[in-house]
Amino acid sequence: MIAIGFPLIYRQGAGLLARLGDLVQPFGRRPYIVADAFVQRTYGAAVRASLQAAGLAPVFDDFRGECAPRAIAAAAARVREGRHDCIVGLGGGKAIDTAKAVKIETGLPIIVVPTIASNDSSTSRLAITYEEDGSFIGPRFMKANPEAIFVDTEVIARAPVRFFCAGIADALVTRFEAEQVVAAGKPNFFDARPTETAICLAEHCYHLIRTYGPQAVADVAAQRASSAVEKVTEANILFSGLGFEGCGVAGAHAIGLALSVLPGARGILHGEEVAIGLLAQLWLEGRDAAFMEDMLDFYGRVRLPRSLAELGL
Structure with missing residues (x-):
């Protein structure tokens, strides 16, 4: 038997972040955004403005930088309490992995928006988890690949x-x-x-x-x-x-x-x-x-x- 998986959609190009609201809108109206403090300071205002211009009501997660079980459980609880209908992973690998783990817990669509091109995990079903001290736990798997990956190459080019x-x-x-x-x-x-x-x-x-x-x-x-x-x-x-x-x-x-x-x-x-x-x-x-x-x-x-x-x- 042979098998392969694909995301539903992959978009890449310069200036794409400004269009994020229109791109996310087909997947939900109340996106829950997992992003660390640096990414929120750097891109949070632009992302929020784009999402709100499309009529969406985004909420940013208080992500502390580690894809750990306690952080995943807390984020999933906030998603349920806030009646969010899609997850956005914005940033680097650990923020994206945390967003994937929240999808595993909630079953909601996930939109991956990497701000760096430092690894190849964005399109995959894998979420690599760690203890709070950074020690490795292991992978968790979504049932299918992410619904969408949106990559702004101007953002990628501005990263170290x-x-x-x-x-x-x-x-x-x-x-x-x-x-x-x-x-x-x-x-x-x-x-x-x-x-x-x-x-x-x-x-x-x-x-x-x-x-x-x-x-x-x-x-x-x-x-x-x-x-x-x-x-x-x-x-x-x-x-x-x-x-x-x-x-x-x-x-x-x-x-x-x-x-x-x-x-x-x-x-x-x-x-x-x-x-x-x-x-x-x-x-x-x-x-x-x-x-x-x-x-x-x-x-x-x-x-x-x-x-x-x-x-x-």
């Missing part, structure tokens, strides 16, 4: 370039992990074999990253929402998200997760960890010296760590 580079790393590994899953005959995140569609997505994701990655990094460093940024944002979020969930993960993520629990790892981004994990996976695969040299050169061009020392471990 380090986040964008981490997203490139998370996308870069997708093809290589897909190859290992297929070769080993292992299941994907739908407990089935990868579809040809998922495999093609993983392969083209790699092509986009290798072709446009260095220019996109330079453009984000200059806060330019260029055509290269558009292509790599799509690779980081959409291609890699569908690819990893539809194909599965392998050594790069296993090693990256192991690195995340080492002393001193707090503050290292997920993509930076899997970047090192990919180098280890490629070495275990027996890749030749020329291939590894080319990969290390590319890492340098897109500002990725090439050693544990560069990672800060």
